[in-house]
Amino acid sequence: MLTLSTLSPNREDKMRQVLFHDTRDELGRALLEELKPWLEKSSRESACYDLNAEEIAPCWGCFSCWIKTPGQCIHRDKGELYLKEQIRSDRVLLLSPLTWGGFSAAAKVVLDRSIGTLLPFFERRKGETHHPPRYERRSELISLGYGENLTEREKDLFRKNSRNINDNIKREPEEGPCFILESTRDLDSLKKRLGGLS
Amino acid sequence: MNPYVCASPRLEKSTSLVILNDLRRFIDDREEDRLILPLRVPEAVEEREKILERMNSAENVIVAFPLYVDSWPSHLIQWMELWSRFRGAEKKTASPRLFMIANSGFPESEQNREALEIGRLFAEKNGLPWGLGIAVGMGGSYRGMAKVPLESPLKKRVSQAFHGIREEMSQPSPEGREMMAGEVAFPRWLNNFLGTRGWYRGAKKNGLRRKDLYARPYPTR
Numbered sequence: 495m496l497t498l499s500t501l502s503p504n505r506e507d508k509m510r511q512v513l514f515h516d517t518r519d520e521l522g523r524a525l526l527e528e529l530k531p532w533l534e535k536s537s538r539e540s541a542c543y544d545l546n547a548e549e550i551a552p553c554w555g556c557f558s559c560w561i562k563t564p565g566q567c568i569h570r571d572k573g574e575l576y577l578k579e580q581i582r583s584d585r586v587l588l589l590s591p592l593t594w595g596g597f598s599a600a601a602k603v604v605l606d607r608s609i610g611t612l613l614p615f616f617e618r619r620k621g622e623t624h625h626p627p628r629y630e631r632r633s634e635l636i637s638l639g640y641g642e643n644l645t646e647r648e649k650d651l652f653r654k655n656s657r658n659i660n661d662n663i664k665r666e667p668e669e670g671p672c673f674i675l676e677s678t679r680d681l682d683s684l685k686k687r688l689g690g691l692s
Numbered sequence: 693m694n695p696y697v698c699a700s701p702r703l704e705k706s707t708s709l710v711i712l713n714d715l716r717r718f719i720d721d722r723e724e725d726r727l728i729l730p731l732r733v734p735e736a737v738e739e740r741e742k743i744l745e746r747m748n749s750a751e752n753v754i755v756a757f758p759l760y761v762d763s764w765p766s767h768l769i770q771w772m773e774l775w776s777r778f779r780g781a782e783k784k785t786a787s788p789r790l791f792m793i794a795n796s797g798f799p800e801s802e803q804n805r806e807a808l809e810i811g812r813l814f815a816e817k818n819g820l821p822w823g824l825g826i827a828v829g830m831g832g833s834y835r836g837m838a839k840v841p842l843e844s845p846l847k848k849r850v851s852q853a854f855h856g857i858r859e860e861m862s863q864p865s866p867e868g869r870e871m872m873a874g875e876v877a878f879p880r881w882l883n884n885f886l887g888t889r890g891w892y893r894g895a896k897k898n899g900l901r902r903k904d905l906y907a908r909p910y911p912t913r
Binding site: 552553554555556557560562563564565566577578582593596597599600602603605606608609613614615616622623624628629630631647648651654655658659662663 | 700702758761762763765766769772798799806807809810813814880884888891894895900906908910911912913
């Protein structure tokens with residue numbers, strides 16, 4: 495579902511934020527219900543996409559987005575819109591069930607389909623090889639993993655995985671913010687940290 | 693039965709399959725053990741369950757996959773989500789030992805660590821014993837050496853890692869083994885140089901100039 499909040503003069507200094515969510519269970523729906531109004535209030539402009547509303551093709555690893563139609567995915571489905579949204583937003587929030595310390599399939603496909611935001615070449619950062627970004631302006635990625643009765647190992651792995659993704663796709667800031675949400679109460683720290691507000 | 697599962701979206705053209713072919717030759721080369729996970733999950737339940745049953749009833753399952761944005765490609769996650777549900781719903785008692793081989797084009801095999809840890813956690817959560825995770829860097833260079841025998845010094849670390857799998861299969865340890873690196877012996881600079889040359893060649897084949905690769909087709913505002 496897409497909701498675009500309207501532009502108003504006092505929101506000019508705020509961010510454009512986009513939320514992609516895979517929320518199929520009760521906790522996911524409760525989190526989404528609280529997140530959506532906050533997103534609209536705290537953004538200059540916002541958009542919200544339900545990743546289960548329409549299935550998008552998985553990345554085929556064909557590298558067309560690097561050497562055939564640079565920057566564009568060969569699949570002409572809703573994934574193309576998701577890619578554009580990531581590029582034009584200041585902040586991307588990805589809400590997913592925490593799945594063995596990583597993202598769910600529905601959420602991961604959004605990341606896999608975004609490699610066109612990178613160039614195929616190599617560069618060294620923090621002692622590792624990565625791909626340089628295609629665009630000068632980069633959005634901030636906020637990883638939101640939710641679930642009940644999560645173990646410390648699962649949470650720790652999700653944090654590491656989110657940091658790695660941030661390092662690799664070189665999104666800002668350097669330390670990719672990551673939030674573990676075990677109940678709607680955990681949204682308070684997210685709202686406090688991300689503000690209303692920027 | 694030990695299915696060697698290729699979980700690359702590039703299917704027959706993948707580095708994962710080249711690695712698995714080497715491993716099959718090293719351990720037990722039986723055609724019936726070859727399994728390539730379809731990129732799209734079949735709509736027919738029977739067709740889907742046939743694949744899941746092959747994995748579930750095995751003694752060992754070896755899954756090879758490419759690192760996509762620091763983790764499993766989405767279709768592998770989808771299959772593992774299905775396998776997890778399949779095991780839960782069917783009250784499956786069989787417990788194949790899970791091995792995973794992650795490869796990426798980057799020279800540092802270490803970049804595969806967390807993706808393999810996710811596999812270990814999957815195994816724990818689903819009542820499967822963990823075998824071993826192998827991290828392969830310079831995947832593109834490995835693919836270029838598909839015909840190089842495992843006995844070659846270029847594949848010394850690969851065969852050491854494969855020994856690890858074979859030992860773990862014959863004498864399983866209670867907690868499984870620590871990650872092993874299994875890349876080919878190749879200079880980092882040459883890996884990156886050949887990789888970059890490959891992108892330029894690919895672009896030329898598609899009628900593009902070098903500078904076209906830097907295109908920015910979408911607005912940033």
